[in-house]
Amino acid sequence: MSFAPFAVAAWLFVIGLYGIVTSRHLIHLVICLSVVQSSTYVLLLAIGYRTGAAAPIFVDTKPGAPAVDPVVQALTLTDVVVGATVSALLLALAVQVHKASGTFDPDELDTLRG
Amino acid sequence: MDSLTPLPLAVSLLGAAGLTALRGVLGRRVFELAAVAVSAAVALLLAALLVASIEAPIVYWFGDWTPVDGVALGISFVIEPLGAALATLAAVLVTASFVFTWRFFDNAEHLFHVLMLVFLAGMVGFALTGDLFTLFVFFELMSVSAFSLAGYKTEEEGSLQGALNFAVTNSIGAFLILAGIGLLYGRTGALNLAQLGEALAGAPPDGLVITSFVFLVTGYLVKAAAVPFHFWLADAYATAPTSVCVLFAGVLSELGLYAVARVYWTVFDGAFAGHLPALRAIVIGLGTLTALVGAAMCFPQRHIKRLLAFATVSHVGLLLIGVGIFTPTALAGTFIYIVTDGLVKASLFFCTGILLHRLASVDELGCDGLGAVMPLTRVLFVLGGLGVAGLYPFGTYLGKSLIEDEAAVLGYPWVTGVFIAASVVTAGAVLRVAARVFWGVGPGDAYDIKSEAEGDEVQPEGSRGGSGSTPASMWAMAALLIAAAFVSGLIPQLAGRVEVAAEHFVDRRAYADLVLAGVPPPEVGLPPAESSFKGALIGLASAVAAGMIAAAGLWHMRLPRTITRGATALLGPPFARLRALHSGHVGDYVAWLTVGVAVLGGLMAVMMG
Numbered sequence: 125m126s127f128a129p130f131a132v133a134a135w136l137f138v139i140g141l142y143g144i145v146t147s148r149h150l151i152h153l154v155i156c157l158s159v160v161q162s163s164t165y166v167l168l169l170a171i172g173y174r175t176g177a178a179a180p181i182f183v184d185t186k187p188g189a190p191a192v193d194p195v196v197q198a199l200t201l202t203d204v205v206v207g208a209t210v211s212a213l214l215l216a217l218a219v220q221v222h223k224a225s226g227t228f229d230p231d232e233l234d235t236l237r238g
Numbered sequence: 239m240d241s242l243t244p245l246p247l248a249v250s251l252l253g254a255a256g257l258t259a260l261r262g263v264l265g266r267r268v269f270e271l272a273a274v275a276v277s278a279a280v281a282l283l284l285a286a287l288l289v290a291s292i293e294a295p296i297v298y299w300f301g302d303w304t305p306v307d308g309v310a311l312g313i314s315f316v317i318e319p320l321g322a323a324l325a326t327l328a329a330v331l332v333t334a335s336f337v338f339t340w341r342f343f344d345n346a347e348h349l350f351h352v353l354m355l356v357f358l359a360g361m362v363g364f365a366l367t368g369d370l371f372t373l374f375v376f377f378e379l380m381s382v383s384a385f386s387l388a389g390y391k392t393e394e395e396g397s398l399q400g401a402l403n404f405a406v407t408n409s410i411g412a413f414l415i416l417a418g419i420g421l422l423y424g425r426t427g428a429l430n431l432a433q434l435g436e437a438l439a440g441a442p443p444d445g446l447v448i449t450s451f452v453f454l455v456t457g458y459l460v461k462a463a464a465v466p467f468h469f470w471l472a473d474a475y476a477t478a479p480t481s482v483c484v485l486f487a488g489v490l491s492e493l494g495l496y497a498v499a500r501v502y503w504t505v506f507d508g509a510f511a512g513h514l515p516a517l518r519a520i521v522i523g524l525g526t527l528t529a530l531v532g533a534a535m536c537f538p539q540r541h542i543k544r545l546l547a548f549a550t551v552s553h554v555g556l557l558l559i560g561v562g563i564f565t566p567t568a569l570a571g572t573f574i575y576i577v578t579d580g581l582v583k584a585s586l587f588f589c590t591g592i593l594l595h596r597l598a599s600v601d602e603l604g605c606d607g608l609g610a611v612m613p614l615t616r617v618l619f620v621l622g623g624l625g626v627a628g629l630y631p632f633g634t635y636l637g638k639s640l641i642e643d644e645a646a647v648l649g650y651p652w653v654t655g656v657f658i659a660a661s662v663v664t665a666g667a668v669l670r671v672a673a674r675v676f677w678g679v680g681p682g683d684a685y686d687i688k689s690e691a692e693g694d695e696v697q698p699e700g701s702r703g704g705s706g707s708t709p710a711s712m713w714a715m716a717a718l719l720i721a722a723a724f725v726s727g728l729i730p731q732l733a734g735r736v737e738v739a740a741e742h743f744v745d746r747r748a749y750a751d752l753v754l755a756g757v758p759p760p761e762v763g764l765p766p767a768e769s770s771f772k773g774a775l776i777g778l779a780s781a782v783a784a785g786m787i788a789a790a791g792l793w794h795m796r797l798p799r800t801i802t803r804g805a806t807a808l809l810g811p812p813f814a815r816l817r818a819l820h821s822g823h824v825g826d827y828v829a830w831l832t833v834g835v836a837v838l839g840g841l842m843a844v845m846m847g
Contacts, residue, residue: 137417141832144406145825153824157409164416171424196423199371203416206378210409213382217389217402224395230824235396 129170136163150218150228154211161207165200172196242290243298243315246283246325246362249276254355261348273351274336277358281329284362288322292735295742297368297753308754310430316368316753319739320573324496325365327577328489331584332358334719335481338588340711350390350479357383357485364493368753370422370505371429373497374415377461381408384490388478400470400477403824407470407831411460414835418453421446422505431504432753435746439508448846451506452839455498456831462494464558465528466834468551469820469827472535475547480591483543487550488584492557492576499561499569499743507746514564516845518648520838521562526656528555533663534816537791540602542590542671546583549626549664553579556660559653560641570733570740571640574726578633581723582625586668588716589619592708593675602671607678612708616676618716623672623788625723627665627781630774633726636733639773654776661780666787673788680792734765 136159143156172193178185180194222228225235253276261269290296296317299305303312332354339350360380367373385408389401423429425446426437438447456467463471471491475483502510510517532552539545557579560572592615594600597608609616628635638657645653673679726732741762742748751757794802819826 133417137413141410141828144410145829145832147825150402153406157406160410160413164413164420167417167420171420195429196420199416199420199423202371202375206375206382206412209382210378210385210405213385214402214405214409217385217398217405220389220392221395221398221402224393224398233395233399234822235399 129166129173133163133167133170136160136166148229148231150221150230151215153230154214154218157214158207158211161203161210164203168196168200168203240296240298242283242287243296243317243366244300246280246287246329247359247366249283250280250329250355250359250362253277253280254352254359257348257355258352261352269348270336270340270351273355274333276355277329277333277336280358280362281326281333284322284326284329287317288319288326291317291322292319292739294758295752297756305430305433305754308433308436310428310433310754313372314368314430314753315366316431316749317366318742320569320736320743321365321496321500323573323577324489324493325362327580328358328361328365328485328493331485331488331580331719334584334588334715335484337711338484338591338715339481340709350387353383353387353390354482354485357387361489361493365496368431369429370419370431370434370501373431373501374412374419377415377457377497378412380490380493381405381412381461384408384482384486387482388474388486390479390482391477394477396473397477399822400473400475403470403822403827404474406824407467407827408460410828410831411457411467413457414453414460415457418450418457421450421453425450430753431501432750434505435508436750436754438505439746441509442512443506443509443846445843447506447509448842449839451510452835452842454501456835456838458494458497458501459524459558460494460831462491462498462554462558463528463551464524464554465531465551466830468528468532468554469830471551472544472547472820473822475550476541476544480543480587480594483546483590484584484587487546487587488580491550491554492580495554495557495561495572495576498558499572502564503744504746504749507744510846513846517842518562518564520841520845521564522559522645522650522653524838525555525558525560525562526653528552528558529656529660530555531816533660534813535820536664537667537787538813538817539667542593542600542602542675543587545602545667545671546586546590549667550583552660552664553583553626556638556641556657559645559656560637563641563644563648563650565644565648566740566744567737568641568644569743570737571637571644573637573740574633574640574732574736575637578625578637578723578726581719581726582622582632582634585618585625585716585720585723586622588712588719589615589622592712592716595712596706596708602674605675607675609676610678612676614713615708615716616672618713618720619672619676620669621720621724623665623668623784624781625720626668627661627784628773628777629781630777631725631727632723632777633729633732634723635773635777636727636770639770639776640733642773642776658776658780658783662783662787665780665784666791669784669788670791673792681795731764731767733770734767737765738762 140156140160147153174192177190177192180191298315299312360376363376385405388404391397428434460467529552536548560568625632628638642654748759
């Protein structure tokens with residue numbers, strides 16, 4: 125098992141955070157949040173990966189045949205559902221913000237200063 | 239009793255689904271009545287579980303997937319008194335909110351009740367589950383419903399921005415939690431809390447265990463709003479509908495702290511036991527910082543909801559100190575403080591909701607003296623301030639004194655000073671608001687630092703705006719909750735009973751035996767009743783000092799010139815800098831979050847590695 129997937133996960137997390145911190149557009153910001161989240165998918169799948177093993181679908185495989193860990197795949201699937209919910213909600217909020225304030229730029233949203 | 243265990247969760251979720259299906263069919267009143275009935279039923283079920291769990295903790299395996307040879311593939315609920323008490327508090331506050339909003343949301347928003355019930359389901363599951371991944375799922379369930387409740391007033395700029403900041407920061411917290419879960423699963427192959435604890439026990443913590451601990455704890459602390467993860471809280475709490483704020487300040491932040499305690503004592507205690515002094519120093523330090531920053535930001539606010547939000551941050555800091563002492567007695571104090579402070583805070587938010595209903599404003603200066611027409615609300619508001627100060631017999635005094643005494647025993651005598659300072663300043667701010675709004679005391683333009691977040695722009699909730707009278711359903715809820723907080727300090731042997739529950743809570747081995755092998759936990763005798771005369775005295779002194787601080791806030795023009803000038807020169811610049819940090823900019827908040835994770839991780843690595 126190489127370290128490459130873990131490095132990818134760490135990179136996605138950090139670059140996504142960088143995107144959020146420097147974002148000038150709320151839609152861009154929400155997509156950056158999805159990038160951060162995709163790092164957790166990579167991390168989870170990397171943890172459950174077994175070299176040379178098949179997908180964990182036990183229909184026509186012999187008992188005892190190597191398979192990758194199905195638990196992390198279930199976790200990832202749950203995570204994807206959560207991610208879809210959060211992204212949809214945030215995009216809806218971003219659209220509403222645009223309706224109310226006329227801008228997508230976080231730098232121009234200053235109602236809550238102090 | 240076992241078969242009752244999944245019911246609170248099922249009833250709230252099915253209730254939400256049923257109400258969604260029936261929203262076009264049922265009349266307005268029937269719909270609201272049904273929502274109240276569902277949440278009240280959940281509260282009663284949870285209260286029954288709470289009483290039963292005091293006798294013996296309940297372990298429930300969904301689908302009867304019980305563990306075999308210490309390996310748990312199924313998902314369990316583990317019901318013990320402390321978690322059950324938090325879940326019950328959540329259900330009681332949701333019910334109170336429903337009654338409070340009776341005829342309040344005039345534009346017949348059915349989805350409000352549905353979202354609140356989903357939110358309740360998330361909180362109930364979060365407080366009862368015995369599985370780390372399910373804890374994450376319920377965390378997300380309550381977060382997502384909380385985001386949408388915070389942004390409920392979609393026509394308001396502030397409300398939307400508050401919800402956006404809330405959602406982005408808390409989602410990053412959730413991803414940190416998930417990363418932590420992934421790392422732990424990779425190491426142990428387990429997701430059940432008890433099994434994880436067994437797998438990690440016995441070996442000193444290495445880099446991976448410390449990293450996963452930092453990820454999990456920071457994720458929960460984002461929800462709890464410890465400094466520097468707290469920025470979103472004031473934005474979200476100040477702009478959400480008042481009946482939602484009650485839940486946020488009363489129980490949501492506290493659930494984050496509950497998760498820290500739960501995960502530490504079930505999963506990490508075995509590995510970290512040898513490093514407890516270092517961990518204690520870190521968490522107490524973080525709690526102290528949070529308590530002081532929250533108090534410093536609380537006092538200058540003129541937007542009453544924002545003021546209460548920063549008071550919540552300050553109190554979260556105090557609670558974090560209680561968790562961070564890592565002893566059963568301090569944990570008992572923390573839980574007493576969580577529940578009583580939750581009741582007090584909820585009552586104060588209800589009073590603020592009444593102000594909004596009557597005066598269509600929550601700006602302290604804008605409401606100057608206008609509250610005089612509300613004789614009952616002003617009494618409740620002052621009582622709330624005294625409850626924050628910890629005046630006997632409000633249960634808050636008992637929780638605080640348990641934590642202070644335990645801290646002193648472990649070599650942190652200055653914690654008492656932090657508790658007094660934070661309580662006095664936050665209670666002083668509340669009393670100042672009460673004096674100005676309800677009695678018109680003090681000059682109207684008495685601010686050195688002008689607040690930019692003025693309360694004027696707040697739209698009245700519901701469509702009626704300034705209204706002529708307060709419905710009984712509104713003040714009754716505020717009165718009921720403050721009364722509950724008032725008498726809680728008089729319950730005989732409350733401290734001892736909670737301490738017994740806390741002893742069980744921190745016993746990792748007994749927890750593992752209970753969950754994985756079904757062995758009932760050992761008996762813990764009721765500790766002898768101690769009189770906390772000293773705590774009551776500190777509470778009285780805090781209340782008096784809070785009154786003086788409030789007076790100083792009102793009449794600081796009349797203080798001798800040298801004092802005011804000295805105070806401005808000394809405190810002005812750092813205060814201004816602190817306020818400037820709360821920029822309302824989500825990018826800044828995420829940057830602070832990142833810094834917080836890095837600092838916490840660095841400290842843990844240096845002090846424990």
